[in-house]
Amino acid sequence: MKSQREVEREYNKLLQDVATKDYYKVDLTNRVNCYLCSCGQITKTKDLDAGTTPMFIKCETCGKDARSTFYQDIRPDQEPTYEWYRPALKEVLKLRSKETTLDHVLSGGLLLRKCNLSLTVPR
DSSP: OOOHHHHHHHHHHHHHHHHHOGGGOOOOTTOEEEEEOTTSOEEEEEESSSSBOOSEEEOTTTOSEEEEOSSOOSOTTSOOOEEEEOOOHHHHHTTTTOHHHHHHHHTTBOEEEEOOGGGOOOO
């Protein structure tokens, strides 16, 4: 397991890369992706930060692998229900026992969470 100091050092290097490398200079204005499952379910995601997202996620309906459409919005009428984000250092430190996820994040990978739909209050 990586030490807290090692994780902090790698995370700070990541933030430096995010601030300076062209790879992370992506227009996030309407960066959405769809994940299509063999059961027909489409899970739509949006990127809050620039980074790496996986080709597969678990289908929210049946639990099988849903495959990325590589940022082709095949459901423009559907709002995203999940969002990809870069976790803060405090959250990253909690991942120390999950080496694969920790390595993913420290290599520029993003984590997935449900969108906070309660922020959109109808008038």
